[in-house]
Amino acid sequence: MALSHTLSRSLALSAAALVLASCSLAPKYKRPTAPVAEAYPHADTMSSGTGTTTAAATLRQTLSAQTLGGDLRLNRILALALENNRDLHITALNVERVRALYRIQRAATLPSLAATGDATRRQTPAALSPSGTRSIDSTYQAGLTLPAYELDFFGRVASLREAALQQYLASEEAHHSAHIALISAVSRQYFGLLAADEQLALAQQTLDAAERSYALNRQSFEAGVASELDLRTAEAQREAVRASVAQLEQSRDLAHNALVLLVGSPLPATLPAPGSLATQQLIDNLPAGLPSELLTRRPDIRAAEHSLRAANANIGVARAAFFPAVRLTAFGGSASPELSDLFEGASKAWTFAPNIALPLFAGGANRAQLDAAKLANRIEVANYEKTIQNAFREVADALAIAKSIDIQIDAQTARVTAATRRYELSEARHKAGVDSYLTVLLAQQELFTAQQQLVTARLSRLNNLVSLYAALGGGWDDTSETAAQTTARLTAKH
Template sequence: MSKTLMAAAIAALLGGCSLMPEYERPAAPVEADFSAHGAAAASGQQLAADIGWRQFFGDPRLQRLVDVALENNRDLRVAVLNIEIARAQYGVTRADQFPTLSGNANGTRQRTPADLSYSGRAAVGSTYQVNLGVTAYELDLFGRVRSLSAAALNQYLATEESRRSTQISLIAQLANAYLNERASDELLALAERTLKTRQESYDLIKLRYDAGAASGLEFQQAESLIQSARAEHAVAERSKAQATNAIVLLIGQPLPAGLPPPRPLHEQSLMTDVPVGLSSQLIERRPDVRAAEQQLRSANANIGAARAAFFPRISLTGSFGTASSQLSGLFDSGSHAWSFAPQISLPLFDAGRNRANLDLAEARKNVAVANYEKSIQTAFREVADALDAKGSYDMQIQAQQALVEASQRSFELSDMRYRNGVESYLTLLDAQRSLFTAEQGLLQARTQRLNNLVALYKSLGGGWEENTVVSTQQPAAAATVRQ
């Protein structure tokens, strides 16, 4: 019984204690849900973070571009390599919790001159050794090494969450770039149609001017209008080229051959009903928030290491093996050799260094708390902004569509009246400008609405899973109303 108690006491001594503060997640400084921003309860629905990007983005061309980006994007590649660095750093720190055994074999042969020899005669001596040794192994009685290992582990986990966040941001950026490229393509087509229409008007005015039926002012107005259309066409061409360049940068290579044909902007099949859930679910699923919490845990663990620095540090150095003056007798009976050299270090005076290190660790934890709370507030605001904009974009598009239809009718009537000599060319000019502006506004509103849906999906943590994860506790048929 006494041997058992002694073994337990030794195990407790070697296991030591931990001076690391108990971690408590700070209270979230946001509302409990998003009901104030028009979000309905999402009971029984799949969380947005579990909706695969293949299900959210229905355009096959965009899906293929995402595949290429995940393989070649350099920012994502750096994020993956950072995980490898953090994993290796954690492995180095974790190894300090265990003794390092090393095997050594050495032989020494030396001659001692007569004036240095105890016998007064020159002598030649030999020493041969083989041993296993432990060098400066720290008994972690106060949890210093374990605290440092925990801090390194949390840093590694934070890096892994950052990699997830990088992928989500990459997919969202690529989706927005693709939507902008589609919008630029349609804007270019609109500019070409407008240029064609104005060219026809210019040709008509020129005929009337040559026949003396139109004034020089009307002719100059027509010419200025067509030059304006050419400028708009050049802008649209530049915008489309730059949008394509943005896609190429994000996918990390030139556009691959054999891509599926693009879909028009109004046929983009993004999920419009994205389950929002509660703010607590947002905290648990957003990778950037989870990374900030891992950073907080790491800072909390560093406080334990800083506290342990006030207490003694005990390290062990020893070896066990065999030694002999003859190589042939190295493993003979009685040649065993060992050494044991424990060392204890007790801080007595360090001019306040340990106190300052503890203050530094506590200050860094406070900074980590503030960063964690800020990440939650940022996440909540991003979701709230996207929700607030979601309904207003629908109303804006409806109004803009009605404006385009009204402007189209106004242009047709003005053109007919001008051809019949009832209306002035200035009225027709204003009608053309109004129609072009209205069509541009509708295209812009549709693009912004789709970009906002992408922002909502990203802000809820979506974009990490390739395909939707179906929970066994939730119905498989989540709300997936498509545009």
Template sequence: MTRLRTSTIVLAAALAGACSLIPAYQRPAAPVPEAFPNAPASGAVAAPQADTLAWRDYFADARLRELIDLALANNRDLRVAALNIERARAQYGIQRAALFPAIGVTGSENAQRLPADLSMSGESRITRQYSATLGFSAYELDFFGRIRSLNEQALEAYLATEEARRSAQIALVAEVANAWLTLAADRERLTLARGTHETRQKSYDLTKRSFDAGAVSALDLRQAETLLEGARADVARYTALVAQDENALALVAGAPVPAGMLPGELADVLTTVADLPAGVPSEVLVRRPDVLQAERALRAANASIGAARAAFFPSITLTAGAGTASASLDGLFKGGSGTWSFLPQIRIPIFEGGRLQASLDAAEIQRDINVAQYEKAIQSAFREVADSLAERATVAEQLDARRRLVAATAETYRLSEARYRAGVDSYLGLLDAQRALYGAELELIGVRLAEASNRVALYRALGGGWK
């Protein structure tokens, strides 16, 4: 037992001095400009960084925060991402265990009968041997870092799954917010369609009475009916959209959504999405979870090169054990029954038919592939931020223009109605003014939704929302 303990200490010391053949890691340079296009320069220093701003601080509405909490607890995609982390952690634990000898206790009995013609005494005999041993088998001394390289690879794979979960959470938070805002917009569209239908119903009823009295033509009546039925169709369409939006919200939340968490109209929730200053350098992208995930995959590929290099060198494995042995069970633990064994083995690769070199080439090529994937992840992230900033640069102007358009078309409708009532203009002019006003109000809702969604998209693109 003393020799086994001494051997274990010697092995630990040998491992502590073992070398590593993993190439020195260098993060590839980001293949994007240092600054985002269309990014406002003011406020760049004082602005909080998106990846340090928790989503609870970004979304002010209590209903939306409760809904995001519900989704984080019940969304199945996020649950799968969390389980993937647990699986990767377990796989890392399995690989890390290879750094240490697997020590176990074995007990055995070996019984053998010899026939008379094989026995020295000329008589058949039965022999028995009992043994109990403590030791380890085929433990590889990691002199050249092969096992430690594989352990490093497993660790980076585990950390990559953690970044994948963070990325999935960011996507989920943004998806919940956008679904919530879409529901609010469609509810406002439905309210507008219902109000327009009621107005056109009254106008149709008035036109019908005028037609019955012979004051207007059949053309005026049919034009009023056309607008009425169009509004009725819109009511049915937006009713279906609201129901579908609620179903989509329940799906992304992973559970039925209580009525208290549903939004009102878009006008009531626009102020609940904070405005995020965007004057930040493009290097913030390297902190995005999906970019970090790509970098972890690159580090794992880099570590696999060390394992492939180590395969060219000799490998030493040890098998050792100590215990007792006896021909009788009751003598197994008596004095003088101690046994030990020590079986070192060295394997030196001489000819592998090019297998080792091919394995190293494959590992290096995989590293180059991961470099390209890492650079592509940065470029994709840069485009997402740039697209959001490009939309943000004009959305305020679009919103102001749409508001002014609604005001102008509302005044046009008022004047057209007054002129029609006075008999100056035809009913066709009034109907055109009604259609223009209704369309302008729908467009205004769409632009307001786009403005709120843009803030959510920019927050997600800059890597916020995972805390």
């Protein structure tokens, strides 16, 4: 009964300490004002024509998807990348590691009990013995021990726990950022591979035409109809295009290798056939929303804010160092000079040892730690503001490109049509003997350039949609949870 009473009293004191531990010296957190404009430039470029509330809901629903659309092959490749990419796997493991660190810090706020057993044998010299003779004493004890438990009167332990929690949440957001970055990188690389295939096909068509022109000029030269100048001009054009084909084949292979690396595994042969750049049905009507919505949507901004909250909590830790630290140590069990009597009724023993440490002189270390914590907080404020500004610029840049990219594609399409007709006319005039082969050569070069640049413009449009999608925080489900749900999730046992 004595042991039970002692432990009950110790636990009661610990519980009271938990109640008193509500005092925190950390400054009250206040989110810094976003250093950006209230609206994006060119925000009407991607407007959906719906009301603000409806547009915001549409944006959130759209951005929660894993892809921007695209063909079936891209969607299958994205699924493989999310499953196999090593960088994403590393960030997921890091989240679990930081979660474990948080659970360690959270455990420090609760008292702990340990079953202990000690055996001590001590010799006392005659000069120090009350009896004047050398003596040998033994002490045996066993029981339950409450190790030094800090009564968190000034919130030091609570602030440490809060800092650990915010660091964990920041690591989660870093994982979300990696998720978005992977979806964006795979999509861009896939579109780049499609562009390489299309440019290679165009180059091969141009090479076939150059081969035919060279053969015709050679026949004409051998028949004495064409000059050697025309023959060598056709030959030079053929070799130039052949070099372009080889270069584009190299670019295509490199693009494929880069995509395989991002996916984390070889691309299965059973994947659906790819579509063309022109047939990719991406979501191109994203309402940009407001910069204030970006603060709660983009994981990198949320991560920066969690880091700021952690720095804010660390100020509370540094301030608590100026105040007394109170710790409790307790023991309840049995103690006896003889091991055989250790568990006899008369051997019951208990110890209750509170300890208080009041900092008097630390050589300025506590003040320096507080200054360092405040400076770290200011650094995190600057990082948070910089992250917001960078996010704002990424959205604004994507909107600016979206404003003109369709005009560029229309112009390039018209240019290809005109260049095609010019090439047909120049070939006909050359065969009729009206123009020299140089006219055909120039027309062929113009057509090839126009076709390549049209592919590049289409690729730019798709890449810009991917950039806007990522800049707005797309690619992951940001369904919010309450503080209680977060705590329950973090403390759940594996």
